[in-house]
Amino acid sequence: MVRAIFEISWARPDDEEARKRTLAMFSDCKIREAKRHEPFHHACETRRHQTSKEAVDRLRDALAKARGDVAGMQVRVGR
Numbered sequence: 001m002v003r004a005i006f007e008i009s010w011a012r013p014d015d016e017e018a019r020k021r022t023l024a025m026f027s028d029c030k031i032r033e034a035k036r037h038e039p040f041h042h043a044c045e046t047r048r049h050q051t052s053k054e055a056v057d058r059l060r061d062a063l064a065k066a067r068g069d070v071a072g073m074q075v076r077v078g079r
Helices: 016-024 052-069
Strands: 005-010 029-031 042-046 070-078
Touching: 005 016, 005 052, 016 042, 016 052, 052 070
Parallel strands: none
Antiparallel strands: 005 042, 005 070, 029 042
């Protein structure tokens, strides 16, 4: 298993519905709000993926579903 951390930046930070829709895609993850100095709004951590490719595929799918709700999303994968 690898540890994947999905970092999400919102297109409209005050849009509560957009946040709920996007975070619902990460219901298996430990979700936390970013600290003031971090360049994203929320981080979602999971060890569900067997490989980094699986985590990247999930990122691609989440970006396609979130469309205009997020300004950006990336994944950091480690052991």
